[in-house]
Amino acid sequence: MYKIGIDVGGTNTDAIILDEHSNLVHSVKSPTSVDIKTGIETALRNLLxxxxxxxxxxxxxMLGTTQCTNAIVERKKLAKVGVIRLGYPATASVLPYTAWPKDMIEKLSGNYALVHGGYEYDGQLLGELDEGEIQSLLEDWREKVDSIAIVGVFSSIKNDQEIRVRSLIQEVYGEEFPISCSSLIGSVGLIERENATILNAALCKVIETTTTGFVHALEGEEIYNAKVYLCQNDGTLMSIDYAKQFPILTIACGPTNSIRGASYLAKIKDTMVLDVGGTTSDIGVLQDGFPRESSVAVEVGDIRTNFRMPDIISVGLGGGSIVRENNGKITVGPDSVGFKIAEEALVFGGNTLTTTDIAVRLGLANVGDSSLVAHIDEEFAKEAQLEISSLIEQAIDKMKISSEDVQLVLVGGGTIIVPDTLRGVSDIVKFENGTVANAIGASIAQISGQYEQIYIYSKEPREMSLKDAQEKAVKQAVLAGALAETIELVEVEETPLAYHPENATRLKVKVVGKMG
Structure with a gap:
């Protein structure tokens, strides 16, 4: 029995095969194509x-892909979204799409409606849902929107109105129409939760194209019976059906795949990981085998959101980063030759000076033709290497939670540009298969379920609240493709809401299980 893992990066598409004991059978790297799909097909064909x-x-x-991230950043292939906010007139002072980039609003159509409904912060009714209002709105939006985002005020406490509106939309537009409910996506905070829900709704076409393309690529190689999964940004997997409901959860899954792969290769559950690609380097932290989650609101494509995201710092430094000298000052990146490194770097006969050329000149790496960089002044190369070290050290410092030196696990195809010693790092761990840690991370991942809600312990005791949240997290894991009998609790996070008079607590529960 075999598992295939594919991870699409900005420079390379990596593909690996693991046997039933999770031993690496074979791995390949293929340049990421402009259309993504061709790169996946090429990598898969070469691998087999x-x-x-x-x-x-x-x-x-399993597939880890940057498609959804790219769609938001590049403003391409996004669906026309209708936003229904349940909270009129209480929330009319701050409208949907406030503080959004204008080009993004134009791409998504900018259709929104404030309708009656919503709850108070303590779960009391803010406004009754007017079903006639919703139905007339849906008639008006017919053929104007591709998907709908439903956002209820304090739906993180009670979401029955959101669920009812979802049913009304399905009655009018059909069961298959893409609908995103904010209570299932974001955290506390109306605007950030709304923003995350709108982005999730906007990605319905991208995820459909991505999943269909991957299945067709497998069928093109006569693989018909394999169970297909996509990678989530917490280092776990989800089924295709689940991914279609929550495409936003694929954002930043590349770095988390590498972090999980690093944990597997190093047999370490708590450490810092540096994943060096061709264009960027990503730094994350392993906590008990999973990537550390960000505790602050995260911007995605210049839009502030609060859905689950890994705590990752990305630096414009990779194996293809361009090295320049301007007025005696050496700069490295953030621009890169990317997947054209085999054509443009000096060591491969090109005309662009890259970080890989510097590594070869200083004897840190043995790739390409070293005679093609012999003319580079050694002092210049050393200064460039110091700049590379400085960029990495600054990023590591930002990820630390104490002043102590940390252990660093190095993975990714661009690790040859990293020096053997770094300030603030006690020891550096490297692996033979570290260059494909991302694809390994995709292959060995479990399936997770997460649930978050505000509970009022004075009305629903803590034990009952915990049980309810865990049951709902298990339900999410099963929907994502986990075997129910293998699911176990891995994380409980309780955050008391200090301003609330009745002992309200934001409760977040995470479970993981094995894939079916």
């Missing part, structure tokens, strides 16, 4: 041809 395994024994296939 070179490994020569029995295709009928492939049971699982």
């Amino acid at each position: 041809q070179e490994s020569n395994i029995d295709k009928t024994k492939i049971t699982h296939a």
